[in-house]
Amino acid sequence: MSIDPQQLITLYKLRTHAEVCRWFEEGLELEKLHVIAGEKYHIYIPKSIKQSYLPMLCAHSDTFAPTVTHPISVNGKIFASDNPEHIRGDVLGADDRNGIWIQHQLALENTGKFVFAIFDEEECGSKGAQEAFSVIEQFTGGLSCLLGVDRRGNNDLACYMTSNHHRRQLNSPAFINLLQSSTGYLPAVGFATDVSRIAERFGISCVNFSVGFYNEHHSTEFTDLGDIERTLNILRSSLPDRLWTERFPC
Numbered sequence: 001m002s003i004d005p006q007q008l009i010t011l012y013k014l015r016t017h018a019e020v021c022r023w024f025e026e027g028l029e030l031e032k033l034h035v036i037a038g039e040k041y042h043i044y045i046p047k048s049i050k051q052s053y054l055p056m057l058c059a060h061s062d063t064f065a066p067t068v069t070h071p072i073s074v075n076g077k078i079f080a081s082d083n084p085e086h087i088r089g090d091v092l093g094a095d096d097r098n099g100i101w102i103q104h105q106l107a108l109e110n111t112g113k114f115v116f117a118i119f120d121e122e123e124c125g126s127k128g129a130q131e132a133f134s135v136i137e138q139f140t141g142g143l144s145c146l147l148g149v150d151r152r153g154n155n156d157l158a159c160y161m162t163s164n165h166h167r168r169q170l171n172s173p174a175f176i177n178l179l180q181s182s183t184g185y186l187p188a189v190g191f192a193t194d195v196s197r198i199a200e201r202f203g204i205s206c207v208n209f210s211v212g213f214y215n216e217h218h219s220t221e222f223t224d225l226g227d228i229e230r231t232l233n234i235l236r237s238s239l240p241d242r243l244w245t246e247r248f249p250c
């Protein structure tokens, strides 16, 4: 499979959480999903669950700044502009539309193996994820772990610590060792994001996967299509079976 850059560029240009969720839902068999939505979150849960537990994949619909109007695709990469002097305050939007794109591909396959969560305002202190706490609380017992698709680069497993002074790790060592050995990606230090806030609130291990964007929050942000595809393939085929048979507290 090779990724159609125009499909991503269309996604990058969207402005609102509602538009991103509509894009995500295109082509899905929505009758097979419970859709739980608030103003700043949409969560999609398979109606038919064959496993003991499911991982929840998390991406955010908002971008750090307004997105550019004319991104360009060159040699397997997407840039905000063909002008090297591009110094305006806007961004490509690959953070975190690349995560939304990966979720969409996995949702189209309709395997029933993931809960998909799309949160708004991650860049404003994870407001969407926090707005969803009361909903997540109702099914948190069925989640094995939290997998963010919202990390720069191409082989990070970003790990997080609690925000309080105890500085406790928000993943068990066994959880990270398992993912490192099954994916080949490497632990990295992350700061607060949606999965870390949910992990801290509910005591579930979290990690955040690289999704092929670089220079995020900057006008020189760009995407490497091959890196997106690599993480998509790992989430599709290389995650350990234990993510569906046991829960990973933190």
Ligand SMILES: [Zn+2]
Residues within 6 Å of the ligand: 060, 095, 096, 122, 150
């Ligand atoms: Zn992000």
